[in-house]
Amino acid sequence: MFAQVALPIPLRSLFTYSLxxxxxxxxxxxxxxxxxxxxxxxILWTITAQPAYSGEIRPIVELLEERPLLNxxxxxLLEWIAHYYLAPIGSVLAAAMPGxxxxxxxxxxxWNNLPIPEKLPAPLLPxxxxxxxxxxxxxxTLAGKIARPxxxxxxxxxxxxxxxxxEEHWHGRQESSASESNPNILPSADPPNLTAEQAQxxxxxxxxxxxxxxxxxxxxxxxxxxxxxxxxxxxxxxLLLGRQALLLVPEIALTPQLIERYQARFQATLAVFHSRxxxxxxxxxxxxxxxxxxxxxxxxxxxxxxPFADLGLIVVDEEHDSSYKQEGGVxxxxxxxxxxxxxxxxxxxxxxSATPSLESLANARHGRYTLLTLTQRAxxxxxxxxxxxxxxxxxxxxxxxxxxxxxxxxxxxxLDTLAAGQQALLFLNRRGFAPSLLCRRCGHAIQCPHCSxxxxxxxxKQLLLCHYCDFRQNLQDVxxxxxQLSLFAFGxxxxxxxxxxxxxxxxxRIARLDRDTVSSGLLDLENTLRAFRDGQxxxxxGTQMVAKGHHFPGLALVGVVQAETTLCQPDFRAAERxxxxxxxxxxxxxxxxxxxxxxxxxxxxxxxxALQAVLSHDVHGxxxxxxxxxxxxxxxxxxxxxxxxxxCAALQEGNDFSDLLKAHLPSFDQVQLLGPxxxxxxxxxxxxxxxxxxxxxxxxxxxxxxHALLPLVLSLAxxxxxxxxxxxxxxxx
Numbered sequence: 001m002f003a004q005v006a007l008p009i010p011l012r013s014l015f016t017y018s019l020x021x022x023x024x025x026x027x028x029x030x031x032x033x034x035x036x037x038x039x040x041x042x043i044l045w046t047i048t049a050q051p052a053y054s055g056e057i058r059p060i061v062e063l064l065e066e067r068p069l070l071n072x073x074x075x076x077l078l079e080w081i082a083h084y085y086l087a088p089i090g091s092v093l094a095a096a097m098p099g100x101x102x103x104x105x106x107x108x109x110x111w112n113n114l115p116i117p118e119k120l121p122a123p124l125l126p127x128x129x130x131x132x133x134x135x136x137x138x139x140x141t142l143a144g145k146i147a148r149p150x151x152x153x154x155x156x157x158x159x160x161x162x163x164x165x166x167e168e169h170w171h172g173r174q175e176s177s178a179s180e181s182n183p184n185i186l187p188s189a190d191p192p193n194l195t196a197e198q199a200q201x202x203x204x205x206x207x208x209x210x211x212x213x214x215x216x217x218x219x220x221x222x223x224x225x226x227x228x229x230x231x232x233x234x235x236x237x238x239l240l241l242g243r244q245a246l247l248l249v250p251e252i253a254l255t256p257q258l259i260e261r262y263q264a265r266f267q268a269t270l271a272v273f274h275s276r277x278x279x280x281x282x283x284x285x286x287x288x289x290x291x292x293x294x295x296x297x298x299x300x301x302x303x304x305x306x307p308f309a310d311l312g313l314i315v316v317d318e319e320h321d322s323s324y325k326q327e328g329g330v331x332x333x334x335x336x337x338x339x340x341x342x343x344x345x346x347x348x349x350x351x352x353s354a355t356p357s358l359e360s361l362a363n364a365r366h367g368r369y370t371l372l373t374l375t376q377r378a379x380x381x382x383x384x385x386x387x388x389x390x391x392x393x394x395x396x397x398x399x400x401x402x403x404x405x406x407x408x409x410x411x412x413x414x415l416d417t418l419a420a421g422q423q424a425l426l427f428l429n430r431r432g433f434a435p436s437l438l439c440r441r442c443g444h445a446i447q448c449p450h451c452s453x454x455x456x457x458x459x460x461k462q463l464l465l466c467h468y469c470d471f472r473q474n475l476q477d478v479x480x481x482x483x484q485l486s487l488f489a490f491g492x493x494x495x496x497x498x499x500x501x502x503x504x505x506x507x508x509r510i511a512r513l514d515r516d517t518v519s520s521g522l523l524d525l526e527n528t529l530r531a532f533r534d535g536q537x538x539x540x541x542g543t544q545m546v547a548k549g550h551h552f553p554g555l556a557l558v559g560v561v562q563a564e565t566t567l568c569q570p571d572f573r574a575a576e577r578x579x580x581x582x583x584x585x586x587x588x589x590x591x592x593x594x595x596x597x598x599x600x601x602x603x604x605x606x607x608x609x610a611l612q613a614v615l616s617h618d619v620h621g622x623x624x625x626x627x628x629x630x631x632x633x634x635x636x637x638x639x640x641x642x643x644x645x646x647x648c649a650a651l652q653e654g655n656d657f658s659d660l661l662k663a664h665l666p667s668f669d670q671v672q673l674l675g676p677x678x679x680x681x682x683x684x685x686x687x688x689x690x691x692x693x694x695x696x697x698x699x700x701x702x703x704x705x706x707h708a709l710l711p712l713v714l715s716l717a718x719x720x721x722x723x724x725x726x727x728x729x730x731x732x733x
Contacts, residue, residue: 002051004059005033007042014045016053017060028068028075030059043070043093069097072343074307080340084703084712086344087330095330096305108153108167110136117161127154131164177521179580191232192378198226202233205348208367209237214343218319218364219352221374222383222617223587224551226259229378229546231315232265235348239268239295243312243347247298248334250321251545256526258298266296273299273306295702301334303324304341311345312388314338314502314724318548319351320362320580323729333728335360354587354619356578357631361623362637377591378570384558384597385588387614388606391562405500410559410600414501418538422556422595424499425540427547429565431514432467433459433496434489434615441547444481445490451681457489458516459496468586469685492562498541503538513542535700556597558589563603563611570680571732572635575610579622582614634695636728640702643729644713647722654688657721660693664716671705681733687722692733702727 001023004014017033018315019025029044039061051057063250072076082089117447120128126142127146133139142151156166194202198295201219208215221227235245249255252274262270271285285306288294292309293638301324315658316338324334333349340351349358349371364371389407392402399408405428406414417424434452437446445454448466455473456463462475477485489496498512498595511517511528516524525545532540535554540546559583568579582601590597603611631638648654658676665673672695679689694709696702706727717723 002048002057003044004048004052005030005031005042005060006045007033007040007090008097009090010094011038011087011090012088014052014089015042016051016057017062018051018057019047019060019426023063025061025063026068026069030068030069033063034058034061035535042096043075045075048116049074050119058499065547069307071307073311073341074305076307077337077341081330081337083333084312085727086282086706087596088360091330095302095326095332105632107139108136109139109142110165110167112163112165116163116165120161121157124154124157126156127151128157129385131158134261136167136617138325139686150511162367186342186412192229192433194233195226195376195378196228196376197376198378201374202230204370204372205234205350206237207259209234209346210310211242213346214312214349214476215338215540216339216342216363216369217361217372218353218356218369219372219374220356220361220619221352221372222377223354223584224377224379224591226378226591227317227354227374229263230374231317231352233260233349234313234315234348235262235266235296238313238348239266239313242294242513243310243311244248244289244294244305244308245296245315246303246308246311246338246485247296248303248317248324248338249300249316250323251260251548252300252525255300257529259551262296262298268295269293270295271297271299271306273297273303274398274499293412304334304337308345311341311347313348314342315352317352318584320353320355320357320729321548325728327731331724331726331729336728339578352550355583358576358626359637362627369481373376376630378521379588379592381592382596384599386586386599386601386617387532388602388611388615389600390606392604397650403490405497405561406504407561407600407602408603410561411504413559413598413600414539414716417557417598418505420556423532423535423538423540423553423554424557425542425546425555425557425585425588426501426559427496427542427544428492428494428541428561428564429581430491430493431495431516432456432465432493433499434493435491435720436489437464437487439482440486440488440491441484442479442482442486444479446476446480446487449688450683452681454663459499494541497561499542501539508619509536510537510539510541511537513540513546515543515545518545534732547581547588550588551591552588553592554595555589555591556595558586560585560596560599560601562605563601564605567605567610569733572633573730575629576606576626579610579613582611583617583619586614589614628698634697640696640727641729642694642702642706643726643727643732644709645689645724646717647684647687647689647724648694648720650720651688654690657717658690660716661713664711665692666712668701668705668708669699671696679733 001019004016004018006014022308025044027044027046029585031042031044032039033042076094082092083286093505109131114134116128166729191606201301205217219227231247238245251256255272255274259272269288271289285294288296290307297303297306316335319335326332337350363369389409394407395402414424434457445466448455448471450471451468452464453468456467458465462471464475465472479487494514496513501510514530514544531537533552569573586599589599610622676690676692679691682689696706712722
């Protein structure tokens with residue numbers, strides 16, 4: 001018998017090895033195989049009677065686990081991802097197989113069952129007696145008792161006396177000793193009463209769960225309509241059916257809040273997956289999920305790869321969020337993978353959002369998803385009133401200066417809100433003090449030496465920082481171009497907004513929430529959010545991490561400092577993202593009955609259709625307008641896209657490859673090729689970048705073209721050209 005083995009390295013092919021005659025290994029098992037002069041850990045992918053390789057076939061060295069690490073469902077998902085995203089199967093495996101399950105090579109010191117010589121030097125006697133007693137010990141264990149330089153010397157002496165031998169073995173973590181889950185899966189607290197709308201939609205979802213088959217729902221509910229409560233009701237039903245549930249969230253910031261609500265309701269074991277977990281925590285959760293002990297999993301994008309024993313429900317909260325799209329590595333879309341996995345597992349899928357993506361709305365319109373709607377807030381509160389502040393007009397009337405962050409209207413609203421003992425939130429989707437440092441005399445902007453971007457000023461740290469490659473340099477006063485003391489900070493950032501508000505409201509309790517303030521860990525994020533929810537803060541400043549899914553009972557005022565931050569991007573989704581983000585952040589205000597909320601949006605172009613839709617809470621109006629633009633331009637959801645990005649450290653070599661590729665590109669009847677052309681962000685981390693956009697003109701033709709292009713591009717590129725394929729791209733910079 002022969003085995004096809006996948007290795008977690010960026011290779012597109014499986015490797016053929018022979019199996020011993022009495023081997024009973026199953027696909028998905030972790031194995032040790034020879035690769036060249038080394039040994040590597042891989043996954044036994046398939047077993048065949050005939051080899052797929054005609055050359056010399058080497059045997060598998062060792063089965064590292066008796067039980068399969070990846071079940072059939074998960075392996076089929078990985079195969080689907082590799083095919084759809086044109087990714088090497090090894091790269092997909094590396095993304096799915098957590099590092100804490102990879103085995104490492106260790107050395108073991110073994111006693112050779114000989115008596116200890118009478119004339120053995122005294123310094124060697126304690127080590128010899130210990131090894132004779134234990135028979136074998138790892139080098140790590142010995143190094144914990146004896147300093148490594150001395151240990152190395154003593155082991156060499158024992159080797160020369162033939163008293164010991166050194167063996168290499170592959171070491172993995174031991175089985176988790178985590179306790180069994182609590183059998184009481186019923187709610188541990190009384191759930192809130194449902195509104196009539198909620199009850200109607202909950203009944204539809206419950207009936208689908210009882211059928212134990214794939215059924216996708218798009219749950220479109222306004223902010224504060226109680227979508228999370230419907231998620232929890234669905235979890236309760238799937239637990240009663242003896243199956244498992246997966247709840248995906250786009251941001252780590254949403255995980256603690258959802259965990260609190262879950263633990264207040266259920267006693268079934270919960271596993272949490274996010275990037276801040278330790279390796280030991282990840283390992284324990286992985287085993288609990290695989291064994292069926294963890295009944296519910298809450299996590300970010302990568303939790304879609306968890307090894308469920310019997311998955312019955314997948315919830316994708318804030319399904320529109322671009323954070324579900326992996327950038328770099330294998331560029332999979334977590335929401336779309338949830339659809340594939342739910343279909344494979346015969347599970348119910350709930351995609352929830354107050355501002356659904358146009359792709360999901362199109363799927364609902366074509367009958368691929370069942371659309372469920374919630375049009376009223378669960379508390380009975382009204383949606384907040386939204387007002388536009390015309391920043392350019394205020395400047396013309398000399399009510400504010402160009403560069404001021406706060407208009408007189410927003411300043412007065414802050415004073416009134418805090419005077420009434422209420423809370424305010426200011427949203428600005430740009431961290432740092434200012435996005436650039438400019439020279440007043442010559443106009444020079446200080447650039448990152450490794451990327452085609454300006455350095456962002458972080459005033460508190462006295463640093464200029466690149467938000468792409470993390471290059472940093474000390475803040476300087478002299479312009480490097482003209483030598484004059486004429487540098488000034490240009491543009492807004494959350495740090496600058498914090499400084500300005502501290503002067504304007506010196507007695508207010510203010511906190512800032514962005515990637516800079518939470519870089520020290522999840523605890524800081526949880527503490528800040530909890531302090532604001534509990535009324536210990538008056539004013540919260542934040543980037544997009546404060547816009548999604550949070551419930552702040554005392555929040556009365558939301559201020560959007562600069563609406564154009566996301567609107568003016570070289571991306572056909574810019575209007576959609578702006579509408580979604582501003583609608584979401586506006587929805588944080590006035591969520592309690594009897595506490596009307598107010599939202600002020602500062603903009604230089606308040607007449608833009610996306611901002612006008614935010615003003616009137618008009619989701620359907622925005623969707624219809626944007627759909628018409630997309631259809632006319634041939635963009636998703638009407639036509640699918642793919643992107644080939646290639647990069648090179650040498651500019652001329654990259655240009656030569658671009659010309660070579662352009663000369664060899666074939667033509668397709670129903671697929672349009674645009675480029676290759678320099679990427680908008682041309683230089684990134686000392687590499688120059690180009691893009692080839694592949695646009696489908698007729699449904700079903702995109703992958704035919706992609707799989708025809710793949711071998712052509714691989715044949716033209718040399719090893720110094722990096723190739724990155726991105727199907728359904730979200731980033732165009």
